[in-house]
Amino acid sequence: MNKILSSSVIALSLAMASVHLYANDKVVQRDTSKVTHIQEIRNATIKVTYADTTFLIDPMFAKKGFYEGFPDTHRSYLRNPLVDLPIKPETILEGVDAVIVTHTHLDHWDDAAQATIPKNMPLFVQNKEDQKIIQSQGFKDVRVLTQATFEGIKLTKTGGQHGTDAMYRIPKLKAGLGEAMGVVFEAAGHETVYVAGDTIWRSEVDQAIQTFKPDVIVLNTGNALVDGFKESIIMGKEDTYHATQKAPNAKVVAVHMDAIRGGPTCLNN
Secondary structure (H helix, E strand, C coil): CEECCCCCCEEEEECCEEEEEEEHHEEEEECEEEEEEEEEECCCCEEEEEEEEEEEECCCCCCCCCECCCEEECCCCEEEEECCCCCCHHCCCCCCEEEECCCCCCCCCCCHHHHCCCCCCEEEEHHHHHHHHHHHCCCEEEECCCCEEECCCCEEEEEECCCCHHCCCHHHHHHHHCCEEEEEECCCCEEEECCCCCCCCHHHHHHHHHHHHCCEEEEEECCEEEECCCCEEEHHHHHHHHHHHCCCEEEEEECCCCCCCCCCCCCCC
């Protein structure tokens, strides 16, 4: 039975010894006895402590209401973020070894984070365009991720799409949505963790689950809506349920919900 876990601030100690079914119906043992710690801070901002290394993912540090609502989105008259950071930025950064920016939308990489994070911090990004943007902000160690090893941890970029095909057929909307990546974390003795990023459910997500057999899946599930479409630009509760069916042995962690106005999905749902 899957565990669907969500909270405005959660710290999860995730550890279990497990047996997984791989391709060709071969059962192989995977040692997952060591602890993974995931802390949701706000919205898509999380800390993943994995194999004695701590990653900060998609930092947004602004105070409550600092930014105008995103144009052409659900209830865009509300200012973002909707809630304050529960932890001071300086405290969030304690122990962080590297930052992962899945894409440079404001709710994943904002001015406040840029001003607080040390300029020599290693950062992983999805492509050369984002690398150039973040380098222009003064950061010295910005790495384009396809597959890399960092402190003995294998990091692999995964695909997705930040909205439906119909949305991407509209040039202005396509430009606004842009690209976004997910990341898989692998290390001997540890659970495999898949952070899907800002994507709807697509074949790339299915492929990542099939290929990596993650023990932990982190999904952005706020069901964010743009004007003129019933479909979301990220996942919603149906996708979260779908994940429990596709990966029945995985722990599913739902984030990116209440803190940014763009969709109707909330923690109560």
